Amino acid sequence: MTSIKTVAQRAQVSIATVSRVLNGTKYVSPDIKQRVLEAVEALNYHPNAPARNLRRQRTQSIGVLIPQLNDLFFSDLAYVLEKSLFAAGYTPLFCSTENDEEKEMMSVDNFINHRVDGVILIPSVPGSKSVNSVERLLERQIPIVLVDRAMPEFQVNQVIINNQQGGYSAADYLLRLGHRHIGVVDAIGEPARYIGEPGYERTSGVQQAMLAHGVLFDNRLVIMDRLGKMEMGYHGALRLLRQSSHVTAIFALTDAIAVGVLRAASELGLHVPRDLSVIGFDDMVLASHVTPRLTTVAQPIENIGQTATRLLLGQIQASSAPPETVILETKLVIRESTAPPR
Amino acid sequence: MTSIKTVAQRAQVSIATVSRVLNGTKYVSPDIKQRVLEAVEALNYHPNAPARNLRRQRTQSIGVLIPQLNDLFFSDLAYVLEKSLFAAGYTPLFCSTENDEEKEMMSVDNFINHRVDGVILIPSVPGSKSVNSVERLLERQIPIVLVDRAMPEFQVNQVIINNQQGGYSAADYLLRLGHRHIGVVDAIGEPARYIGEPGYERTSGVQQAMLAHGVLFDNRLVIMDRLGKMEMGYHGALRLLRQSSHVTAIFALTDAIAVGVLRAASELGLHVPRDLSVIGFDDMVLASHVTPRLTTVAQPIENIGQTATRLLLGQIQASSAPPETVILETKLVIRESTAPPR
DNA sequence: TTATCTCAGGAAAACGTTTACCCAAAACTC
DNA sequence: GAGTTTTGGGTAAACGTTTTCCTGAGATAA
Numbered sequence: 001m002t003s004i005k006t007v008a009q010r011a012q013v014s015i016a017t018v019s020r021v022l023n024g025t026k027y028v029s030p031d032i033k034q035r036v037l038e039a040v041e042a043l044n045y046h047p048n049a050p051a052r053n054l055r056r057q058r059t060q061s062i063g064v065l066i067p068q069l070n071d072l073f074f075s076d077l078a079y080v081l082e083k084s085l086f087a088a089g090y091t092p093l094f095c096s097t098e099n100d101e102e103k104e105m106m107s108v109d110n111f112i113n114h115r116v117d118g119v120i121l122i123p124s125v126p127g128s129k130s131v132n133s134v135e136r137l138l139e140r141q142i143p144i145v146l147v148d149r150a151m152p153e154f155q156v157n158q159v160i161i162n163n164q165q166g167g168y169s170a171a172d173y174l175l176r177l178g179h180r181h182i183g184v185v186d187a188i189g190e191p192a193r194y195i196g197e198p199g200y201e202r203t204s205g206v207q208q209a210m211l212a213h214g215v216l217f218d219n220r221l222v223i224m225d226r227l228g229k230m231e232m233g234y235h236g237a238l239r240l241l242r243q244s245s246h247v248t249a250i251f252a253l254t255d256a257i258a259v260g261v262l263r264a265a266s267e268l269g270l271h272v273p274r275d276l277s278v279i280g281f282d283d284m285v286l287a288s289h290v291t292p293r294l295t296t297v298a299q300p301i302e303n304i305g306q307t308a309t310r311l312l313l314g315q316i317q318a319s320s321a322p323p324e325t326v327i328l329e330t331k332l333v334i335r336e337s338t339a340p341p342r
Numbered sequence: 343m344t345s346i347k348t349v350a351q352r353a354q355v356s357i358a359t360v361s362r363v364l365n366g367t368k369y370v371s372p373d374i375k376q377r378v379l380e381a382v383e384a385l386n387y388h389p390n391a392p393a394r395n396l397r398r399q400r401t402q403s404i405g406v407l408i409p410q411l412n413d414l415f416f417s418d419l420a421y422v423l424e425k426s427l428f429a430a431g432y433t434p435l436f437c438s439t440e441n442d443e444e445k446e447m448m449s450v451d452n453f454i455n456h457r458v459d460g461v462i463l464i465p466s467v468p469g470s471k472s473v474n475s476v477e478r479l480l481e482r483q484i485p486i487v488l489v490d491r492a493m494p495e496f497q498v499n500q501v502i503i504n505n506q507q508g509g510y511s512a513a514d515y516l517l518r519l520g521h522r523h524i525g526v527v528d529a530i531g532e533p534a535r536y537i538g539e540p541g542y543e544r545t546s547g548v549q550q551a552m553l554a555h556g557v558l559f560d561n562r563l564v565i566m567d568r569l570g571k572m573e574m575g576y577h578g579a580l581r582l583l584r585q586s587s588h589v590t591a592i593f594a595l596t597d598a599i600a601v602g603v604l605r606a607a608s609e610l611g612l613h614v615p616r617d618l619s620v621i622g623f624d625d626m627v628l629a630s631h632v633t634p635r636l637t638t639v640a641q642p643i644e645n646i647g648q649t650a651t652r653l654l655l656g657q658i659q660a661s662s663a664p665p666e667t668v669i670l671e672t673k674l675v676i677r678e679s680t681a682p683p684r
Numbered sequence: 685t686t687a688t689c690t691c692a693g694g695a696a697a698a699c700g701t702t703t704a705c706c707c708a709a710a711a712c713t714c
Numbered sequence: 715g716a717g718t719t720t721t722g723g724g725t726a727a728a729c730g731t732t733t734t735c736c737t738g739a740g741a742t743a744a
Contacts, residue, residue, distance in 0.1 A: 001482075003700055014724045019702060026703095029722070044481075049455040050395040051700035054729050059392065069411075070421035079412035082438050086445070091452060094436050096424050103428070110433060113391040139386075140343075230631040259631050266633040289572040289601050290632065291608040345730055356694045361732060371692070393730035396699050 002043045011039040022047065053115065061091040062312065063111035063119040065104060065133065069096045072229070072256045072284050073301075074122065077147070080305030081120060088313055090117070097124045101132075108133045111142075118143040118312045123151060143315040147308050150196035150325075157311040158325040159304055163198045166297040166330035167205025170251055170279045173295075173332055175213045177340045179249040179277060182206070183240045185261055186224040186253040187232035199224075199253050202281060206251055221247065233260020241268055241276075248341040249277035255287045258294055262337070273339035283333055292336035300328050344385045353381040364389065395457065403433040404654065405453035405461040407446060407475065411438045414571070414598045414626050415643075416464065419489070422647030423462060430655055432459070439466045443474075450475045453484075460485040460654045465493060485657040489650050492538035492667075499653040500667040501646055505540045508639040508672035509547025512593055512621045515637075515674055517555040519682045521591040521619060524548070525582045527603055528566040528595040529574035541566075541595050544623060548593055563589065575602020583610055583618075590683040591619035597629045600636055604679070615681035625675055634678035642670050 008015040013032055020026045021036040028036075039045070053059040062085055066074050078094060085092045093116060095107035104124060111119055119137055121144060123130035134154055137144050145157035174182055184206060186199050194200060203222065210217045221244060223236040233252055237260065241247060252258035258280035262272060270276045272292055280287055283298035307326050315321045350357040355374055362368045363378040370378075381387070395401040404427055408416050420436060427434045435458060437449035446466060453461055461479055463486060465472035476496055479486050487499035516524055526548060528541050536542060545564060552559045563586060565578040575594055579602065583589060594600035600622030604614060612618045614634055622629055625640035649668050657663045 005700080015701080016703080016725080017723060020723085023702080027722070032723085046451065046454045048396070048457065048700050050392045050401065050457060051729090052702075053392040054390070054396055054699090054731085055701045055703085057729070068421065069424055070418045075417035075420075076412045078417075078436075079410065079438060082411055082436065083440075086437070086449075091435060091456070093433060094424065095428070096421060098425075107428075109388065112388045114433070115390065115392060228627060230627055234631060259628070263631055263633050263635070285570060285572055286601070286628070289576060289605055291605050293605070347730080357731080358695080358733080359693060362693085365732080367732085369692070374693085390730050393699090394732075396701085396729090397731045397733080399699070 001048075002045050003048065004045075007036065007039045007043055007045050010043060011035040057115075058117050059115050060089060061093055061114065061116050062309075063093045063095070063107070063114070063116040065095055065097055065107060065119065065121045065124075065130075067097055067099060067122060067124050069094065072286065073254065073282050073299075076284065076301055077122065077305060080302055081309065084306050084309040088309060090309075090313070092120075099124050104130065104133055105136075108136055112136075112140060116142070118145070118316050120145050120147060120308055120312060122147045123149045143312055143319070145308050145312040145315075147304065149198055152196055155323050157308075157315060157323045159308045159311065159328070160196075160325070161198075161299050161304065161328045161330055163201030163330075164205035164208070166281060166299075167202035167251070168209045169205075169330070169332045170202075170281070170297050171206040171209035172212070173334070174249045174251070174277060174279065174338065175209060175215065177249075177277065177338065179341050180215055181218075181221070181244070181247045181249070182210070183221040183223065183237075183244065183247045183250045184253065185233055185236040185240060185250055185257055186222070187227060187229045187236070187257050188224050202251075202253055220244070229254055229256035230260040233257035234264050235260070237261040237264035238268070241265070241270070247276075249279070249338070252278060252280050255280040255282045255284045255294060255296055258296070258337075259286065259290055262290065262292075262294075273337050274342065277338040277341070279338055287333075288335065295335045295338040296333050298331045298333050300330075303328055343390075344387050345390065346387070349378065349381045349385055349387050352385060353377040399457075400459050401457050402431060403435055403456065403458050404651075405435045405437070405449070405456070405458040407437055407439055407449060407461065407463045407466075407472075409439055409441060409464060409466050411436065414628065415596065415624050415641075418626065418643055419464065419647060422644055423651065426648050426651040430651060432651075432655070434462075441466050446472065446475055447478075450478055454478075454482060458484070460487070460658050462487050462489060462650055462654060464489045465491045485654055485661070487650050487654040487657075489646065491540055494538055497665050499650075499657060499665045501650045501653065501670070502538075502667070503540075503641050503646065503670045503672055505543030505672075506547035506550070508623060508641075509544035509593070510551045511547075511672070511674045512544075512623070512639050513548040513551035514554070515676070516591045516593070516619060516621065516680065517551060517557060519591075519619065519680065521683050522557055523560075523563070523586070523589045523591070524552070525563040525565065525579075525586065525589045525592045526595065527575055527578040527582060527592055527599055528564070529569060529571045529578070529599050530566050544593075544595055562586070571596055571598035572602040575599035575604075576606050577602070579603040579606035580610070583607070583612070589618075591621070591680070594620060594622050597622040597624045597626045597636060597638055600638070600679075601628065601632055604632065604634075604636075615679050616684065619680040619683070621680055629675075630677065637677045637680040638675050640673045640675050642672075645670055 004015045097104040150160045207217045280294045280296035283296045287294040287296045439446040492502045549559045622636045622638035625638045629636040629638045
């Protein structure tokens with residue numbers, strides 16, 4: 001494969017000059033520059049990134065740990081991250097952790113081997129598993145940004161949304177419509193939730209709203225289990241509606257879950273929103289295309305991605321930059337799946 | 343950062359020996375091996391991948407060009423690919439091409455710079471844009487596998503499904519149910535389709551089925567436009583149903599499109615499947631969770647991903663391996679969105 | 685015992701860049 | 715015009731591995 005040496009020979013200059021032309025790192029007289037560029041063109045020269053990275057001691061690449069690349073929400077996030085990293089001249093290395101601690105660790109090691117300049121970490125829900133990853137990276141002083149789920153125990157960049165407020169606004173809306181029996185359906189395994197976990201925070205927002213409206217929060221109306229999100233939405237809602245027939249509204253912790261809830265309702269002969277109001281979270285494209293169109297709490301996903309890369313690159317370029325936590329707001333989007341109870 | 347040198351010093355051996363222990367490339371006596379491993383552990387040593395890649399002249403990384411990371415289907419594919427590449431010890435470099443020729447080219451160059459060992463290319467639909475990418479890679483003798491869309495003009499590995507047969511079986515099923523006026527909704531921009539493009543092939547399968555049943559294929563019942571998939575399904579179906587009220591069934595070229603079609607039907611007061619049958623393609627999880635559950639043509643997506651990595655790695659490991667084209671079969675999955683016409 | 689062979693492990697040469705350092709010539713300064 | 719500064723471009727030393735080649739010691743053979 002043609003190397004910088006070949007180019008130098010052909011252009012009748014030293015390899016240093018070629019490097020300088022290519023990187024614009026020092027003034028080179030126009031005629032020589034011209035010669036070099038012609039040689040590069042003629043030889044179809046592509047600089048060897050491993051060699052460059054080795055010498056430069058940085059790689060212009062960012063590791064991205066994401067729970068599942070094919071999840072409705074996370075794939076959107078991955079898309080946004082890829083776009084903004086690309087725009088900034090960085091190559092992302094994606095890895096689906098799949099809630100598999102071992103795979104996550106292996107990927108972190110892989111990132112370290114590759115000498116990535118930084119890592120974007122969407123902590124695996126549920127549990128505190130990602131703690132080890134974070135510690136491992138911090139130990140090596142690799143810049144980090146946490147996305148989607150807060151981990152208050154670490155002093156690192158974090159980009160999250162105001163999940164509590166999101167849950168609050170959803171419940172508040174339902175309560176104002178007149179609902180008094182509101183169920184919550186989630187797709188998470190562990191009954192013990194962790195502070196900072198989006199689902200926990202959203203549910204906690206619901207509780208607060210109910211408190212504010214003087215309505216009793218019934219824990220038995222919170223259903224969770226460990227299945228695919230849509231699957232869980234379906235089974236969870238079935239269970240919930242069968243065991244508590246007075247429920248008139250369901251807050252699904254995710255649009256994907258909401259889709260499952262809609263199916264359960266339909267199967268039980270309940271018309272949405274006449275017999276049952278359903279509200280989702282995320283505002284994926286899907287939400288506005290499902291029937292009935294889903295009322296949901298929107299996340300500013302584009303903004304999340306951009307902020308994450310901004311913080312991370314900021315820290316990479318000026319290592320003195322102190323870690324920042326950015327909390328973005330959600331927005332209730334009212335569509336067709338919610339109505340006053342009958 | 344600690345290097346192999348540090349490890350060697352601590353273990354009182356030469357760096358060559360450390361390398362040998364770590365790579366198992368030559369017999370090393372147990373006691374020395376032990377010493378080395380202890381030193382590695384104690385120093386938390388992580389071998390420098392750029393240096394290794396430079397020296398080895400291969401990187402254990404694979405470039406993956408995918409139209410959109412957040413597309414319902416492609417994100418699934420990305421997920422499967424990541425999984426199987428990871429299992430084989432390769433790191434994928436993903437890039438969303440977004441139907442942007444320039445970005446695609448830049449990514450290909452980036453892959454070349456990184457000296458990826460191979461490339462998995464899901465050609466950007468629509469058009470022949472990816473031709474340049476393929477040529478560029480072939481020129482450099484970089485192993486390639488094309489996925490999802492065939493490009494018969496190239497002698498490279500290809501993994502596709504039998505789209506024609508898929509379209510055929512869908513239409514055949516509708517025809518057997520008694521439907522005679524079948525619309526097709528697609529989400530592609532160009533009216534001129536290319537051979538090998540999934541949408542083209544699927545539609546062609548529909549035509550063949552209708553021919554076989556002696557039913558006239560009406561070109562005016564094929565709707566396509568360039569929008570988001572769900573968006574297009576919605577608008578396309580609206581247009582179709584308004585202008586051709588005798589249509590009793592719609593073949594959506596994608597499950598995502600089908601979701602939009604369902605919404606359009608609902609908005610027009612048409613009950614699915616009583617007034618209108620809808621059939622999708624892909625069999626995403628979504629398909630079985632939407633209401634009504636979608637009849638669809640299933641792609642063996644897991645198999646597609648595994649086959650793609652198998653072919654690619656095969657070629658990488660034995661460069662003599664001749665390019666192969668694997669065509670996988672689809673399977674009609676009958677659910678609730680189809681019924682005989684009234 | 686001596687000659688040959690085997691083999692564990694070390695020395696050093698690559699791999700392809702970037703960059704610190706150096707030098708000669710040109711450009712100033714007075 | 716002599717001394718000083720600037721500057722365009724070359725030389726060579728890194729960066730951290732893997733791997734070829736070599737060596738000396740122990741094993742084997744006669």
